[in-house]
Amino acid sequence: MASIITHSIAAVIFGKTLTNKVLSKKFLFYLGLFSVLPDFDVVAFLFGIPYESFWGHRGFTHSFFFAFIVGLIGSAVYLRSINLKSLQFWSWTLFFFAVTSTHTILYALTNGGLGAASFSPYENSRYFFPFTPLEVSPIGFKAFFSQRVIDILINEFSWVVAPLLILFAIRKFSSKTKSKESTK
Numbered sequence: 001m002a003s004i005i006t007h008s009i010a011a012v013i014f015g016k017t018l019t020n021k022v023l024s025k026k027f028l029f030y031l032g033l034f035s036v037l038p039d040f041d042v043v044a045f046l047f048g049i050p051y052e053s054f055w056g057h058r059g060f061t062h063s064f065f066f067a068f069i070v071g072l073i074g075s076a077v078y079l080r081s082i083n084l085k086s087l088q089f090w091s092w093t094l095f096f097f098a099v100t101s102t103h104t105i106l107y108a109l110t111n112g113g114l115g116a117a118s119f120s121p122y123e124n125s126r127y128f129f130p131f132t133p134l135e136v137s138p139i140g141f142k143a144f145f146s147q148r149v150i151d152i153l154i155n156e157f158s159w160v161v162a163p164l165l166i167l168f169a170i171r172k173f174s175s176k177t178k179s180k181e182s183t184k
Contacts, residue, residue, distance in 0.1 A: 003137040004036050006156040011035030011099045013164040017171050030078055034070055034100045038062045042139055052114055054124060062104050063120040071097030112136025133159045
């Protein structure tokens with residue numbers, strides 16, 4: 001898996017790239033939560049559920065369908081007073097879906113594990129992209145404090161965080177240029 005740190009950073013940068021809204025602490029919390037929520041499936045190990053099963057690690061909770069469910073629930077919770085049939089509700093659902101989907105996409109870019117069940121529950125095969133530049137991150141709290149993890153974070157910064165920061169900068173520069181042109 002990509003590290004929990006990179007999942008959160010990627011979601012915040014990606015989220016900020018998609019919206020011009022000022023990011024409140026509550027909003028940042030939701031972005032971070034939604035980006036790591038799929039990894040709560042590691043609890044399955046405590047119950048003896050095999051890694052490769054539907055409920056195992058990188059199974060159903062790593063699917064785009066699960067990301068859509070998170071988007072729906074996230075919008076309903078985040079926008080408590082909004083009409084569920086409104087365009088605004090569905091726009092935010094799509095936004096939260098996209099943020100949560102970054103998790104599945106990052107997993108498919110890793111070089112270890114069994115892949116992500118991206119299309120579960122409809123099709124439960126596990127997938128990787130043909131190009132897998134991200135070093136797989138260890139599972140478990142103790143394993144996370146090692147030199148290997150520092151190397152993994154450097155790798156993730158190079159392949160995920162830096163490109164997203166460049167995308168964010170391009171978007172911000174582009175929107176500032178457009179707003180200056182529209183005021184002329």
